[in-house]
Amino acid sequence: MSFQRRGVSLSDLLLIITTGLAVLLLWQLRSLLLSLMIAIILASAISPVVGVAEKKLRLPRWLGVIVVYITIISGLIGMGLLIGPSVSEQIQRLARKLPIYLENLRATSEALALRMGVTQIESVERFFDIQGFINLVLRSSQRLLVRSFGLTFGIVGSVLNLIFAIVISGYMVAGSQTLINSLVNLFPQPWDTRLAEQVTPISRRMGGYIQGRVLVSAILGVAITLGLSILGLSEFALALGVIAGFTNLIPFIGPVLGAIPALIVAIPLGGWKFLWVLLLFVIIQNVETYVLDPLLVGSSVRVHPLYQLLAVLGGTQVLGIIGALIIPPWVAGIAVLLENLYLKPKLLAQAENSLISQKSKVKIQKKEE
Numbered sequence: 617m618s619f620q621r622r623g624v625s626l627s628d629l630l631l632i633i634t635t636g637l638a639v640l641l642l643w644q645l646r647s648l649l650l651s652l653m654i655a656i657i658l659a660s661a662i663s664p665v666v667g668v669a670e671k672k673l674r675l676p677r678w679l680g681v682i683v684v685y686i687t688i689i690s691g692l693i694g695m696g697l698l699i700g701p702s703v704s705e706q707i708q709r710l711a712r713k714l715p716i717y718l719e720n721l722r723a724t725s726e727a728l729a730l731r732m733g734v735t736q737i738e739s740v741e742r743f744f745d746i747q748g749f750i751n752l753v754l755r756s757s758q759r760l761l762v763r764s765f766g767l768t769f770g771i772v773g774s775v776l777n778l779i780f781a782i783v784i785s786g787y788m789v790a791g792s793q794t795l796i797n798s799l800v801n802l803f804p805q806p807w808d809t810r811l812a813e814q815v816t817p818i819s820r821r822m823g824g825y826i827q828g829r830v831l832v833s834a835i836l837g838v839a840i841t842l843g844l845s846i847l848g849l850s851e852f853a854l855a856l857g858v859i860a861g862f863t864n865l866i867p868f869i870g871p872v873l874g875a876i877p878a879l880i881v882a883i884p885l886g887g888w889k890f891l892w893v894l895l896l897f898v899i900i901q902n903v904e905t906y907v908l909d910p911l912l913v914g915s916s917v918r919v920h921p922l923y924q925l926l927a928v929l930g931g932t933q934v935l936g937i938i939g940a941l942i943i944p945p946w947v948a949g950i951a952v953l954l955e956n957l958y959l960k961p962k963l964l965a966q967a968e969n970s971l972i973s974q975k976s977k978v979k980i981q982k983k984e985e
Contacts, residue, residue: 706855837861
């Protein structure tokens with residue numbers, strides 16, 4: 617058996633060099649690419665609102681973008697001025713009392729272990745090593761922050777990139793049709809027409825995801841604040857509600873992260889109080905999973921929960937907290953391309969082949985008769 621040896625041609629060598637240079641260029645432009653990813657998500661989120669302002673108020677599209685952004689930023693500033701001082705004060709007080717709450721958690725665990733007949737208290741103490749737990753949380757948070765800010769050269773770079781993303785998203789929405797035409801014209805026919813047809817459904821799905829996620833998080837933040845106030849945790853209710861609302865922006869993992877601080881605070885208040893707080897989060901989580909998410913998020917995303925979870929985990933690994941926020945809507949957008957350009961044509965082709973096969977069988981049967 618003989619093997620024919622194939623040398624590397626000049627075209628192969630040029631392709632390898634070009635690919636390597638492209639990867640190197642993309643790595644050098646990673647901060648810009650991240651800003652563009654955020655800008656596209658923001659543009660998808662505000663585009664429907666700008667469209668409503670353009671039709672109802674008869675505003676030019678560029679003026680509608682400015683009005684929408686001014687309204688959103690003014691609302692955020694007003695909300696910050698309204699509840700910001702109270703939230704900041706409660707979070708600082710919560711941080712000062714955190715070691716006490718963790719000590720109560722250790723003592724409660726030891727008492728529960730003794731009731732269950734566990735005599736090796738040292739193992740329980742090692743499991744609830746307060747200083748080790750704090751160090752673990754700090755190291756994990758530091759790693760996430762490094763991944764989040766490492767691509768943008770620190771907090772200042774992140775703020776500048778966010779401002780840049782907002783400006784770019786405004787340009788994208790204001791001149792969307794011209795921008796789309798200039799991009800799709802780079803592709804040969806019939807791909808230019810096919811890709812142009814996918815822009816609107818992709819934008820709707822990505823924008824719907826962001827709008828739904830923000831709305832669900834806001835509703836849950838308010839509900840948790842009110843619930844904790846009723847249950848007697850009014851000292852930290854607002855801060856815990858804001859924390860739970862922000863963490864809930866991250867699918868799957870966020871609700872669990874948001875519940876942990878409230879449960880730790882509830883431990884010194886007694887077992888029944890702890891159970892009521894736990895029940896509150898369980899009820900709210902089920903309302904989100906079976907009512908709010910299908911109504912406000914799931915109808916627009918239409919991506920299997922497993923893929924959403926993998927998107928969150930993968931985004932967190934690569935980009936930290938920012939990745940957990942921005943990768944899921946991109947997965948939802950890519951799913952549109954996969955459905956419309958591959959899955960639907962494939963199913964249509966299979967149906968046509970099946971129909972042709974059935975007609976052929978009928979013809980053969982008629983001939984035999």
